Amino acid sequence: MPVEANFMVGGEAGQGVQSVGAVLAKTLARGGYHVFADQDYESRIRGGHNFFRIRASNMPVAAIKEPLDILVALNQETIDLHRMEVAPGGVVVYDQEKGQPGEGNYLGVPFTRLAQEKAGNRIMANSVAFGAALGLTGYDLDAAANIVRGFFGGDVGEANVTATRAGYDYATENFKGERPLNLKPLGDGKRLLMNGHDAVALGAIAAGCNFMAGYPMTPATPILEYLSTHAKDMDMAVVQTEDEISAINMAIGASFAGARAMTATSGSGFCLMVEGVGLAGITETPVVIVNAQRPGPAVGLPTRTEQGDLLFVLHCHQGDFPRAVLAPASVEDAFWLTIKAFNLADKYQLPVIMLTDHYLATSYITVDGFDLSKVVIDRGETYSPERHGPPQEYKRHKVTGSGISPRAFPGLTEALVVTDSDEHDETGHLIEDARARTEQVEKRLRKLNGLGQETSPPEVYGPPNAETTLVGWGSTWGALRESIDILNRGNGKFNLLHLRELWPFPSEAVNSILQQAKRSYVVESNAAGQLARLIRAETGRLVDGKVLKYDGRPFTPSGIAEQVKEEVYHGAKS
Amino acid sequence: MALRVEQPVTMESYAGLKPAWCPGCGNFGILRALNKALVEMKVQPWQLLMVSGIGQAGKLPHYSRGNTFNSLHGRAVPPAVAAKIANPELVVIVIGGDGDGYSEGGNHFLHVLRRNHDITHIVHDNQVYALTKGQASPTSDEGYVSKTTPGGALPPLNALGVAIMAGATFVARTFAGDLDHAARTIQEGVRHRGFALIDVLQPCVTFNHVNTFKWYSERVYKLDERGHNPQDKMAALEVVQQWGERIPIGVIYREQRPTYEDRIPALKKGPLAKQVIDPQRIAPLFQEFQ
Structure with missing residues (x-):
């Protein structure tokens, strides 16, 4: 029987939203659940509104699901903004001292007071909240305590365990209604919980990358940080450069001299790198460039997501020269495609651009692990x-x-x-x-x-003879697949054509798949329908419509399904 | 810098393509001085990597012989330092002009100095943009009239002063018209462990009719003959402010500091370019994700 649990933790920056989210995700992953989690935060260090959504299931999950079973509100704003997202049987657990209950199931817990009284530090209110949320599910407290201990470490870890226990006990004693969820550990989870940029960094090291140069820019920074942290153990040189121009030129210089080199940036940082893309092109120097997309132009929305750079990275720079563009569909894919990126770069001696985005970079998912014996390092034809x-x-x-x-x-x-x-x-x-x-x-x-x-054929998900084909690319894969399941639950006949290797464009494959569909709709996180234009340019084929989202927020499966229905059944504009 | 000595190195070893510079160009003197320095140090062309920018100076590697990465305008320094990291056994020399190094490459220039990569940067400083036919450069003298500065150029950038304050460990100036001095200065720069900046006064016979061979010859004087102590930072900062009637040449400032490459643990196992990588090495990294 499927088990599904959907949580949201919300509050201001500085309240520990991310810690609660991460600990909860890790607890459930270690308990044998498949977990998917994403984050929504503002470009500020304190204040504002942030949330972390966690979905856990006994079946694989690759996107967020609505509605919520438990909403953990560290402040009133979280209640105001998200109470409508809570399922009828769901519960809002909030800080008694900071929030007001509304209609429905609410459990007020004195997060801050319990943190102060039991753990001796009000800052651990977030661990009290975590404990309270867990108490509402009946989950094994000791299993969770181990995760908390490991996450914070040392005396701080123990104090957070105390805070977690206080919240757990309070919720158990005071919540009188029916539990929104009944969760218990499913076994000893061996899966890895990681985000897209963890996977890119790990893939790079596995591929033998031993030189990385970068300049911090959200959301690409964690790649630079991760590789810096592990440079010593992994025999890498990692340079924080004076700017992005230097970063790409350094990567090219190191590659020319025999290292396996990469850089990573986002949008406007990539704009600065464009001159270097051409340099790699004409000097035929391999280089892997991660462009972690965020909404543009210019600074745009630094902590939000978009797939708005596709046509830019395909065409940037003057002159004609070959390049490859890859866009990982998932965290697991990010690992393997990064390795492919290095191999293509070396084999064909050209720039390879990896298009990730904020959503992929900051979403966590459980993966089964990576079989390192399958990693192939191909340095291409070298002179002897x-x-x-x-x-x-x-x-x-x-x-x-x-x-x-x-x-x-x-x-x-x-x-x-x-x-x-x-x-x-x-x-x-x-x-x-x-x-x-x-x-x-x-x-x-x-x-x-x-x-x-070398381009792998695009993936088709769902019935091959579907009437309507949705076409997507990159990180929307998880949400799109699930939207197909939702759409096919009724009388719908939908399938998905998903692209993760965008250049060289697999024209023939795309053409023959689209030929079989009565209708086709692109689903993209950008305003122009960039994939639709690319398909038209490369196959001469016009899609019937576009489902676009450019508010900086990620697609959800139900959101896509609704927008698609609107397009298909109410004949929309394209 | 460890040099392997195998077959004899002669000026013939460094005979490259025929230069396309104007007859009488100061670049010829710098080319000869560089080749002479390399021959005297017994560097084999295959042990050498020249990374150049764009401008007339940037063409120099084609007219010498060695591994060559003729880079973008202003961008010679980043690939050069990275190549040195990838293979510290290479002798890495950056070659470019004043516009290339001090203007377009300004941000790299500032930051590369304090990082102290073990490379040598030779700036062909002719105080003018020659390849684009005669506009003012960041080192043009104040009042220099050109098509883009009809009212006269602004005060110049004191690049050597900036370099010392930005953490350079070797700052020198030499003159393209003095072959021995230029060759000796280049040798000292290459032998220096750390980033060596060598500004070379280079007459441009076509576009700069003010700062000519004669003009420089009448003004240059040698610092080592005047008892200048390059280890004295305050004295060096005084020297870089001399310009006009008397122009000092020689090693202006020198200090010893660990190089950037010294700080990279991975290089203890040899050049990155020679290291063979086993994907299994990442297995322990998975633990933190469990």
Whole structure:
């Protein structure tokens, strides 16, 4: 029998919303549940309104579900904003001293007073709240206490356990109605609870990335932080640069000299990097660039999500040169696609752009773990005197049928490695000669032939003969799949075509899938319908409509289903 | 810097393509001085990485011989320092002009100094934008009239003063018209463990009719002949303020500090470029996610 539990913790920045959310998610994950959690916060250090949503189930989950079973309100604003999202049998648990109950099931708990009295520190009100929420479910307190202990550590951990117990006991004694949930540990959960950028960072290290340069920018910063933290143990050099321009140019320089290199940024930081994208293109230097999208233009909404950079990263920079664009669909996918990004970059000697976004970066999900024996590190064709001739004859940009010239690294052999941001000939020296120019442009573009073969076919979810095909890309995958399930519960005949490798564009596959559908709708987090334009450009095919969201908030499965129904059944504009 | 000595290195080893510079250009002197310094240090071309920017100076690596990354305008320093991190066995020399290093590359210039990467940055300082045909540069003298500064240029950037205050560990100036001095200064810069900034007074025969060979020759004097102590920071800051009638050349400031590469634990196992990576190494990292 399916078990579903949906929580929200809300409050001001500084109240420990994130800690409660993380501890709750971790407790349920360790208890054997599949967990999905996302965060909503403002670009400020104190105050404002933040919330953390947690969904747990005995079945795999990949998106948030509405309505809520338990709303944990650390302040009144949370009650005001979210009480309508609580299910009929759900409960709002709130701080007696800071909030007013409304109609429905409310449990007032003196979070702050109990924290002060029992744990000796009012700051632990959030752990009291966590305990109270757990008390409403009847979950095993000792199991939760272990997580709290480990999360905070040391004496602080013990004090937080005391606070958790106080909240748990208070809720157990004082809540008289029917429990909104009955949860118990399902076993010893071995799954990993991580977010999209954890997976990107881990994927990069697994892929053998040993150089990273970056400049802090939300939501890409955690990649830089994670790699910095583990640089010593993982034999990496990680540089916090003076700006994003330096970051990409450093990654390119390190890569040229033989390291496996990456950088990570967001929107306007990526704008600064664009000059470097072209440098990687013309010098044929592998580089992996993570562009963690957030709503733009310019500074936009720093702590919100959007898929608004697709056409930008496909077209940014003057001139024609090959690149690859990958957009992970999920946390697990982020790990494997990051490895693929490094391999494509090295094999085809070009920039590979990974499009993540704030939602993927900050959403947590339980994953089964990663089989490291399946990780393949492909550095591409590298120069050796035995295979490619004497070093005196080495040409960095040798014209070949595949467009790929064997790569030598400066100082590792006696071959001189010469390249230039100016147009150059095979030897890498700058030229203005028309024939050599044409030859090099064509040689670089020929790499697209091989690169195109590497694109995995897009995923189709749902019945193959569906009347209506939804088309999505990147991080909306989890919500989209579940929306298909919701839509197909009635008389609907829907399926999903989902893209995670966007360039080179899998034109033939997309064309043949869309051919089978009566109607097709893109579902994207942007205002222009950028995927729709890309499909039109690459297949000549017009979609029938667009389900777009650009308020900075992520799609939810039920939200998509409602918008799609509106489009399909009430004939909407496109 | 550890140099491996194998086959003999001669000026012939550094004979590159035929330069496309104007006849009489100050760049020829710098090219000769650089090659001479490399030959004297017995650096093999394959052990050398020249990273250049854009401008007439940026073409220099093509006219010498070695591993070459001819980068974007103003962006030579970031790839150069990263290449040094990837392979500290390389002798890394950045080559660019005053516009490239001090203007377009200004932010990199400021921050690379305090990080003290073990590379050498040679600035061909002709006080003018030559490749774009004669506009004022950040080091043009005050009042310099050009197409973009018809009313005369603003006061120049004191790049060497900025460098000392920004944490440079080696700051020198030399003159393209004095081959021996330039070659010696470049050698000292390359041998210095840390970031070496070498500003080279470079006459532009086509666009700068004020700061000519004659103009520089009449003004330069050698600091080492005047008992200047490069370890004295206050004295160095006094030296960088001299300009006009008398122009000091030589090593202006020098200090020893750990290099950026010294601070990277991963490099204790050798160059990153030579390290073989096993994906299994990440297995322990999964624990914190359980």
